[in-house]
Amino acid sequence: MKIGVLALQGAVREHVWALQACGAETVTVKGREDLAGLDGLVIPGGESTTVGKLLKRFQLWDAVRERAQAGMGIFGTCTGMILLAKGRAGDNEPRLGLIECEVVRNAFGRQVDSFETELAVPVLGEQPFPAVFIRAPYLINPGRQVEVLATLDGKIVLARQGKILAGAFHPELTGDLRLHRYFHDLLRCGED
Ligand code: GLN
Numbered sequence: 001m002k003i004g005v006l007a008l009q010g011a012v013r014e015h016v017w018a019l020q021a022c023g024a025e026t027v028t029v030k031g032r033e034d035l036a037g038l039d040g041l042v043i044p045g046g047e048s049t050t051v052g053k054l055l056k057r058f059q060l061w062d063a064v065r066e067r068a069q070a071g072m073g074i075f076g077t078c079t080g081m082i083l084l085a086k087g088r089a090g091d092n093e094p095r096l097g098l099i100e101c102e103v104v105r106n107a108f109g110r111q112v113d114s115f116e117t118e119l120a121v122p123v124l125g126e127q128p129f130p131a132v133f134i135r136a137p138y139l140i141n142p143g144r145q146v147e148v149l150a151t152l153d154g155k156i157v158l159a160r161q162g163k164i165l166a167g168a169f170h171p172e173l174t175g176d177l178r179l180h181r182y183f184h185d186l187l188r189c190g191e192d
Contacts, residue, residue, distance in 0.1 A: 001187055003040040004029040008054040010044035010079065014172035018180040032063040040073040040163070040187045043080030045134065045170055048105065051079050052094055061094075068098050073163030075183040081166040082137050099161045100143025107138045107155070119169070121150045121158060124178045131157070131169035138168050163187060 005015045007028035016026045019042070027034055029041065041064065043051070055061045068074055076084040085103035087095045095103070108115075114135065118128035129150075138155035142148060150158035157168040163186055171179040 001025065001039050001184060002027065002037055003042065003184070003187070004034060004038045005042045006044060006051075006055075006060075006080075008058070009046035009051050011170065011172050012044060015042045015044055015180075018172050018177055019184070021177055022181045022184045024184055029060070030058065032059050035060075035063055035067050035072070038067065038072055040075065040183065041067070042183075043074060043076040043083060044172070045078035045080065048079040048082040049093060052083060055083075056094075061096075065096055065098065068096075068164065071163070073165070073183065073187045074098060075165045075167070075180075077167045077170055077172070078134065078136055081139070081168055084164060084166045085137075085139060088140075099139075099159065099164045099166050100146050101139035101156070101159060101166070102141045103137050103139055105137045106135050108133055108136050111135050116174075117152065119150055119152060119157070121179075123149055124182060129171070129178065130174040130176055131171070132173045133157075133169045136168040139166065160186070 001024045003019050003024045004027040019026050084099045085101050086097045088102045116132045119131040121129045145161050147160045
C-alpha cells in the first residue's frame with residue numbers, strides 16, 4: 001500500500017510515521033508527479049486558504065481531484081477536511097468537493113480554545129479516541145452516501161464517503177494509530 005502525505009504545510013512527519021507504523025510505503029507529495037501510483041493521500045492540518053493556494057500553485061489541485069475520481073483514497077484532517085468538503089453559500093474559498101458535506105471553519109473557537117477530548121468512534125472499537133482539536137471545523141448537511149463516524153456535541157467531526165475520510169481533529173499528534181490503520185484498511189478493502 002503506497003500512501004502519500006501532502007507536504008506543503010503542517011504535521012507531515014507525524015503522518016508519515018503513523019502510516020509507516022501501519023505498514024504502508026509512504027511518499028511526501030510536493031508536486032503532481034508524486035501522486036503517481038498512490039493508493040491514498042493524507043492532507044494534513046494547516047491553514048486551509050494557504051494550502052488551497054499552494055495546491056493550485058504546484059498544479060496539484062486538479063491532479064488530486066482527478067486521482068480521487070479515479071479511485072485514490074484521501075484522508076483529510078482539519079484543513080484537509082475543509083478542503084475535501086463543499087463550500088457553503090457565501091464561502092468563496094475553493095473546495096475540492098470530494099465529500100458530500102458542507103463545512104464550517106474555525107467552528108470550535110480560536111487557537112486558544114484548542115482542546116483534546118476522548119471521542120467515541122464506534123468503527124474504531126469501544127475505547128474512545130484521543131482527539132486533538134485545533135481551530136477545528138465540522139461538517140454539516142451530509143449527503144446520502146456519507147457515513148457519519150463520529151460527532152461531538154451533535155457536530156460531525158469524522159465522516160467517510162467511499163474512500164474519502166474527513167476528520168476535524170489531529171490523529172497524528174497522539175500516538176493512537178487506529179484512525180491511520182482504519183484509512184489504510186479502507187484503501188485495501190476497495191469502495192465500501
Ligand atoms: N482553522 C484552520 C483553517 O481554517 C484549520 C486548522 C487546522 O488544520 N488545525 O484552515
